[in-house]
Amino acid sequence: MFPGHLISRFGDVPRPPRSPDLSTRDFFLWGYLKSHVYADKPRKFNDLKEAIRQEIRPIDRQLLARVMDDLKKRLENYIQEDGRHLTDIIFKT
Numbered sequence: 162m163f164p165g166h167l168i169s170r171f172g173d174v175p176r177p178p179r180s181p182d183l184s185t186r187d188f189f190l191w192g193y194l195k196s197h198v199y200a201d202k203p204r205k206f207n208d209l210k211e212a213i214r215q216e217i218r219p220i221d222r223q224l225l226a227r228v229m230d231d232l233k234k235r236l237e238n239y240i241q242e243d244g245r246h247l248t249d250i251i252f253k254t
Contacts, residue, residue: 185228185232193220194216
């Protein structure tokens with residue numbers, strides 16, 4: 162039996178206050194930046210910081226609007242699931 166559909170040693174545990182699937186920087190920004198910033202393989206820390214700055218500036222407002230729409234859907238799902246894990250996000254179908 163898997164009531165919450167999440168196999169864990171401690172069962173379906175309460176969501177932490179800063180859950181990554183409810184944080185736009187975690188579910189969007191870091192992946193987006195990583196795929197763009199590391200394309201040129203920066204070797205020095207200052208090169209990495211500059212590459213991040215260069216990639217953040219041109220992020221399209223429409224893309225950010227879609228990210229925020231997705232966040233709204235995630236929050237609605239979270240409320241609907243009464244705070245349980247969002248299985249369609251954890252286990253993409």
